[in-house]
Amino acid sequence: MPKKKQLYRARVLLSSLSTGKTINPGETVEMSPDDAQILLDNLVIEEVSDDTNNRVAKLGELQDRTEW
């Protein structure tokens, strides 16, 4: 089962490979922890508070149940 997406905050201007959109520094972006790891390692994004990510995870679970 794929890991739940989490919320990360951009530290620099990001350019999304999948959507083509840009994410400005300070804006948040959702991605899986696996995808985020290399960007975290390069200090390009940072994790946001656990509270926020818990809410994101719960919303993801609710969405999954709705989709079933």
Added chain:
Amino acid sequence: MTQTTGSLSWANCKIELSGDAGVNWIDISGFTNSIAVDGGERATAEYFTATGDVPIVTAGKRGLLEITAKCVYTEDAANAPFIMVHEANEAQDPLMIRWSPKGGAISDFRFTSSAGQCVKPVYPQGAADSADAIPIEFTIKCSSITKSVISV
């Protein structure tokens, strides 16, 4: 300090061209030999006063940028840079160009031009005693180049 191991050559650079304001990007890496950037200098001025021994330096605006790409001329692909640039130049349509020196994967840097104008007509040129692939060269004048990091 130890010597860096992160230096790059141009060998894996990914270069893309857009004729629709960055909505769709065409990979022209397989056509393009080089990218050169010129201009963009910030205007500066100096002012001397009677008291000071050195000038007061003030800064103004940045100048426009010229991005020159050297490509190979082909006629067999609708997305060949010659066709895109020639048509944009004829129609006075703006072009955008972007490149990623490391190859365009996640976490690589990407440099994206603002919409600019191709300033010179692009035509194939050559000589009968040359075995070289026919080159073309186009220059886009634009106001800015934005650095970003490629994410998911």
